[in-house]
Amino acid sequence: MSTSTSTAPVAIDRDRTVQRQWWIVAQREISERLRDKGFVFSTVFLLVVVLAAAFLPGLLSGGTDRYQVAVTADTAALVRDAPPGEQDVAVELRTVPDLAAAEALVRSGDVDAAVLPGAGGRVEVVGESSVPSGLAQALDARASAAQVLAGFSAVGVDPADAARILATPPPAQRLLDPDAVDPVTVTLLGFAFSVLFFQIVLIFGYAIAQSVVQEKQTRVIELLVTTVPVRQLLVGKILGNGLLALAQLALLVLAGLAGLFAAQRDLLASLPSVPVAALWFVVFFVLGFAMLACLWAAAGAMASRLEDLQSTATPVQMLVMLPFFASFFANDPGTVQTVLSYLPLSSPMVMPRRVLAGDVALWEPLLSLALIAATAVVLVAVARRLYENSLLQTGRSLSLRAAWRRAA
């Protein structure tokens, strides 16, 4: 086709464009979302929460605790030496000239405690309002050992013999079921799965619905349908947002695993199913998201303005929120948890938790996934019909019944 403008004829490659339109739509969704400050902020926020959840417990409890302790020349020898077997405590002594100086340091918080001569030859551990229990134990053990050594020496025992006696190892622990998982940890990680699924499905579900209703509200849709089949439009929207949702989830899960690996290696060691459960969770997320995404698109199509979205999206919102709250009642293994791990709307949140606890056979999550897939087929068909029927009805928001019937 020739034109009188300076532009060269436009090559229209029809076959290719018919195949790829969904991808053009998906690309626009992705770049639009990445440009959205709200989305970027929510990603950073979730990342911070996940990293905090992984690191904070380690920072608060694990590792070696360091203490400063004030002593006088009389008491220094009593707590200077760590007995064999002392763990996770490092005590640094500060020798002060007298009792008053030591108490002043305790009051000012410069030291955690002071070891001082007390009434009747008894030694006192002095703290401000309390003495950290780990430090108190360590000081007790040190003082006892020093006193025992002094006692032995007083009755003429060779110090080397005395040291040997004291070096006798304390009773060792032997666990009959060392692999049994700490139920609190499983519950917390299970919550993390539920919250992540819930949050991301809501964020991206709303994004899809808004994107659909905006095209209706601004009438862009009128232009789009002259060139894109409605189905490709739907696929593009869901794919674009779905890919971003998956990327966000993968980022959060990897950050969480890396955080656990860095900060709580012993937890990971005691719970080797964490990475496997995380992997299952991602797979469940993909199918679960696909199952719900079309419904969000339909909710968007049934609204005519952004303000209507609140009401048309409520049913879908319930389909996400009710299972989320139900999943909180499924902490402990039992019938409720088992049932919820197969119900398609709740299984993405509950089945990974069961995998985490380690009491499922391989076929169980597979069956659960198959149920989600079957439900997705039905829901997608329903949602597609609602979407296609409502998309060009720009006058008012539609009831479920009207949207369903229109084309029938």
Next chain:
Amino acid sequence: MLVLDAITRRFGDRTALDRVSLAVPDGRMVGFVGANGAGKTTTMRIALGVLAADSGTVTFRGRVPDLAVRRRFGYMPEERGLYPKGQLLDQLVFLARLHGVAPATARRRGTELLERLGLGDRLKDRLESLSLGNQQRVQVAAALVHDPELLVLDEPFSGLDPLAVDAMAEILRERTRAGVGVLFSSHQLDLVDRLCDELVILRAGRVVAAGEPQGLRRSRGGSRYSLEVDGDADWVRDVAGVRVLQLDRGSAVLELLAPGADQRVLAEAVRRGPVRAFAPVLPTLSELFQEVSR
């Protein structure tokens, strides 16, 4: 050529279009005129496949257009629609790509169109930051960016200032010279008169007049004459087969009701004195419109 043949469309009990037929030949500019609610927008949406007809057919170059063919149409909807928060060039590139234009070509054409429409320095601006008139120009660019073979424009001139109207008209003429058929609706009858090669008038869902404007006027206004003579023309009231529409001393507008009445009037006028003018009066487009819309 785009042909609509006997298109009927009902909304509930109301018949919005009743056997509407019209044609948009390649390289011709067809003006589409009608009162609000006459069915112009519905007709255009059916032509583009956005809306289905209850009966009747749409063909383009002899075949019922599928989506691949309709993709080569350019459309400007009545209710303007682009992404308010999107950058101008991005939107055009997106739409062009959806119409099958390669990304690099889309970018080049989008840039050229916006430059031509005086928006060359605002390629990266958001649509919502533009004045309404400028948003309208972007909408024009959106209809043209994939170099369509047919243009269907619903009220393309509404909201444009005179300069933009001229720019728009020039672009449309250029398209028709390149062989593109253009169907556009408008309420600005003088503009339609100036621009279009053919005219279709719609009233309450029916085509009441169609054809070249000049021919339409002649066929509709052929019985009306103006007469100017020296002295008073009062005598024409007595000529048989003549109805006087206007009379002001020596000048009169007459409607001739019987064949041969024109010659009788002229002969009588010449007999009475000098005749300065005697000619058929063509109705203006708005008179024509009012007549057929009655």
